[in-house]
Amino acid sequence: IGPGLGLSQWARQLLSLALDTELPLVIDADALNLLADMKRRQDNWVLTPHPAEAARLLLCDTATVEADRVAAARQLQQKYGGVCILKGSGTLIASAQGIAYCTAGNPGMASGGMGDVLTGAISALLAQGLDPVTAAQAGVQLHAAAADQAAAQGGERGLLASDVIEQLRDKVNP
Numbered sequence: 001i002g003p004g005l006g007l008s009q010w011a012r013q014l015l016s017l018a019l020d021t022e023l024p025l026v027i028d029a030d031a032l033n034l035l036a037d038m039k040r041r042q043d044n045w046v047l048t049p050h051p052a053e054a055a056r057l058l059l060c061d062t063a064t065v066e067a068d069r070v071a072a073a074r075q076l077q078q079k080y081g082g083v084c085i086l087k088g089s090g091t092l093i094a095s096a097q098g099i100a101y102c103t104a105g106n107p108g109m110a111s112g113g114m115g116d117v118l119t120g121a122i123s124a125l126l127a128q129g130l131d132p133v134t135a136a137q138a139g140v141q142l143h144a145a146a147a148d149q150a151a152a153q154g155g156e157r158g159l160l161a162s163d164v165i166e167q168l169r170d171k172v173n174p
Helices: 009-019 030-035 051-058 062-067 069-080 114-127 132-154 161-172
Strands: 025-027 045-047 083-086 092-095 098-101
Touching: 009 030, 025 030, 025 114, 030 051, 045 069, 045 132, 051 062, 051 069, 062 069, 069 083, 069 092, 069 098, 083 132, 092 132, 114 132, 114 161, 132 161
Parallel strands: 025 045, 045 083
Antiparallel strands: 083 092, 092 098
């Protein structure tokens, strides 16, 4: 939940209802901004902030997050529970089990819609019954590998989220 949600009172109510479920959730975009104002800690969610969203969640500035990304990812997970993915160069996946690091991916991924594709990939894996940690780690790796394959075919400049979606199919259907 999050992409396109908005920040209205209605959005807050919808997010609260979604958070009351026992089902695993992926929290992204506007839902992360709303979550920054809530006092919630859950084990059934995957949070997917980029550094600016992480800064809002941690009540600090983006430079602080970027200065020590591992510490920021760890703090997010300790504060909010579940699995916290700190997106960016060297995406980090923090859980109670520790921190995983994704070495795949490329600068072309810094474009609109990429986070939405990642959210969809992780949500699809959760819907298939994977636990949140496994879904987050697999989703991040699949997303980055698909982006690398798309960049190899058409270059990093101008890489679109839709290019990554096309490559995801190849990654999950070898």
